[in-house]
Amino acid sequence: MSAIVWTAVVSLAAWCWLLLCQGFFWRTDVRLPPRRDPAAWPSVCVVVPARDEAGVLPASLPSLLAQDYPGRAEVFLVDDGSADGTGELARELSRRHGGLPLTVDSPGEPPAGWTGKLWAVRHGIGLARARGPEYLLLTDADIAHAPDSLRELVAAARTGGFDVVSQMARLRVESLWERLVVPAFVYFFAQLYPFRWIGLRGSRTAAAAGGCVLLRADMAEKARIPDAIRHAVIDDVALARAVKGSGGHIWLGLADRVDSVRPYPRLHDLWRMVSRSAYAQLRHNPLLLLGTVAGLALVYLVPPATVVSGAVAGSTATAVVGAAAWTVMTGTYVPMLRYYGQPLWLAPLLPFIAFLYLLMTVDSAVQHYRGRGAAWKGRTYARPDAVPDES
Known part of the structure; x- marks a missing residue:
């Protein structure tokens, strides 16, 4: 098989693993656990x-x-x-x-x-x-x-x-x-x-x-x-x-x-919300950033890309495997859309949204190295290892 087909297979395997082995993260039924009123209510x-x-x-x-x-x-x-x-x-x-x-x-x-x-x-x-x-x-x-x-x-x-x-x-x-x-x-x-x-x-x-x-x-x-x-x-x-x-x-x-x-209300507002802390989530580590970008590309961008490339090149195997991965991805997003009361036709757009998050994460790193990382409401915070330990 070609390298493109193998890449699609790896992406599909990743989605099968996420579907079954990542704590059923896609389910939205984790709500407040069973509870009963205490005999005396604490302050x-x-x-x-x-x-x-x-x-x-x-x-x-x-x-x-x-x-x-x-x-x-x-x-x-x-x-x-x-x-x-x-x-x-x-x-x-x-x-x-x-x-x-x-x-x-x-x-x-x-x-x-x-x-x-x-x-x-x-x-x-x-x-x-x-x-x-x-x-x-x-x-x-x-x-x-x-x-x-x-x-x-x-x-x-x-x-x-x-x-x-x-x-x-x-x-x-x-x-x-x-x-x-x-x-x-x-x-x-x-x-x-x-x-x-x-x-x-x-x-x-x-x-x-x-x-x-x-x-x-x-x-x-x-x-x-x-x-x-x-x-x-x-x-x-x-x-x-x-x-x-x-x-x-x-x-x-x-x-x-x-x-x-x-x-x-605007993309700019959401962009700032995500990018101000995305690189901090990666512990300001360039290797983790590269791994995250590669992982997002493999999991979210490869499926639609291989569907298109398979259709253009006439490779049925490429298109079918890519479509299978895209289908699993779409299915895992449906419960969250239902939770938010959104139309289900948004589910196949998850690769596009993931690409936006990829760009936000890269921008978070860029802003960090420009000295504007983790900026919020007029303050900019240094990464933890740049802060003296007072303990």
Whole structure:
């Protein structure tokens, strides 16, 4: 057989392996595990880091204040140097909507070696510890929660004995580019970190979704959260690894009633969201970058390319094998499109979307070497090995 046919065969084999041996990552039925109400509801403090979030806060903060939680709960919003009146708006929303007690405070600028978000989280956890909570809910300022969200998270954690219960918020899919790119973002994340593996005791796979993380307060102290991960750009995965490394039990799954209200209307907005941390995911390693680009090309780009080349060259074998790989790929994407309520004709476009992600990853590396990597809301962060270790 020709080299092109062999390449198509390898791609098909890779897809068969992903289909059956990668934790069934493509399934979307990993939702909150079985749970029952505890005899006594533990106290919870909600920590919300916020930097220039006035645009989304009216759609998110009231949902936290309105939590129907039987135990003691309160909210700490940490204003991370906002220039748009985020802190005052939060106070106004609390006065207007009532609900859970709200404390708004600011830690000042982060010191060297800290990301702004984790410095704000550290400050919020410090405020919360004075209340002696059993659980901390770390949630982003763009996340809206259903009224029973906190109750369900705590019940799941108590029932399953989890130190972390995290839900991947349903991201917004309203603009054309959101419909194309967002479901694939969650699909790729689940492929890297299969949810079923994360919840297994003894499994080395660790990840969380930073928008919604319920964390036992004593585990946060044991794992030194967030001090141990103070420089992490991908802080949710770093948090999960720190907890697992301390013997903790983690659960991560898709959310039904926890939603991100942050809009990404243009391709540029989504591009920035992905590229700011993609190279950090690869540990700023050029060899890992080359391997990732080659892997994305083999798995996602080879199938349609061999279908076209086989048709043009009159090679039935090439076209058939390439079509088989493309079909398996398409089938694994269908459940995620259904989860997001998107038309299934988008599924065959996954190679095109993967190519966009490939370009975003390369751009992330380019921006890093230009000194603009991991830039977000006016700050640019150095890679971890460039930060002095203060421990």
